[in-house]
């Protein structure tokens with residue numbers, strides 16, 4: 001799949017890339033740090049507003065097309081404080097990103113692709129298949145442009161790649177976006193506060209382990225401990241559960257860190273006591289905690305969440321067997337911003 005777009009996208013550029021570019025237009029190297037800081041620290045991509053740059057460089061940057069590769073469309077606010085923003089991309093595609101407040105701290109859920117090829121049966125995002133990958137700049141722009149929906153005093157604390165798309169199917173751009181967002185001259189976010197959530201793409205996990213962004217947190221959406229159930233819930237997953245577990249076992253997980261295993265509970269599919277015991281057995285070799293998420297119903301599926309009693313019974317089995325298991329609170333359900341409810345739009349307006 002070809003990435004989009006083909007023109008130089010300055011937002012995706014590192015300080016080193018900018019230095020190379022500026023050398024070619026006879027600008028000193030330190031200008032690259034200034035420009036990077038304007039974009040990735042102050043969140044400003046309009047060269048006219050970069051007031052400490054000389055006028056000729058500002059004009060160069062305009063000519064080179066420096067601007068955000070996205071603009072904010074509809075903004076919805078949930079009664080629980082969650083906000084969902086539509087990000088409209090230059091080719092007419094759109095994705096969604098979500099701000100989830102916890103006191104004065106914000107977690108932002110970002111998208112990595114327009115659509116998704118994995119097609120998890122409980123998820124709205126993958127319903128229409130994959131349209132294209134996002135660029136690193138389009139991913140970073142979601143974070144910077146969403147500042148318009150921050151409330152006074154709120155601070156971005158966590159970024160989770162749990163929006164539309166499978167991040168490890170776009171690992172190069174996702175890795176670059178993490179690099180940009182965590183850069184000390186950018187937002188300077190701790191890599192510990194960035195989580196990449198994957199259905200378990202073994203090649204992607206291995207690649208992530210080798211990247212400088214390898215110390216970001218990794219969440220793996222298993223949703224089942226047996227192959228048949230997993231194939232039903234995650235039809236686009238190519239790697240077996242056993243291969244995913246092996247990839248996690250060899251992953252260079254820093255000391256005192258754990259993987260997160262995401263498990264969306266679906267009524268009558270993966271919520272039995274037997275399924276819980278299988279999960280306990282499967283997770284023995286891995287340092288992890290489990291997040292249990294009762295599925296969020298939506299208009300593209302007949303699947304339903306289990307009863308609260310069933311969810312608690314499932315959790316109890318895990319905890320009694322020594323697995324840290326937490327129930328994730330549903331956020332933003334009234335604006336379709338909860339897990340599995342996000343949508344993307346292709347360039348023809350299809351959802």
Ligand code: SF4
Pocket residue numbers: 116117118119120123124125126127163164165166199340
């Ligand atoms: S849950 Fe994630 S991987 Fe599965 S279809 Fe939705 S976006 Fe894709």
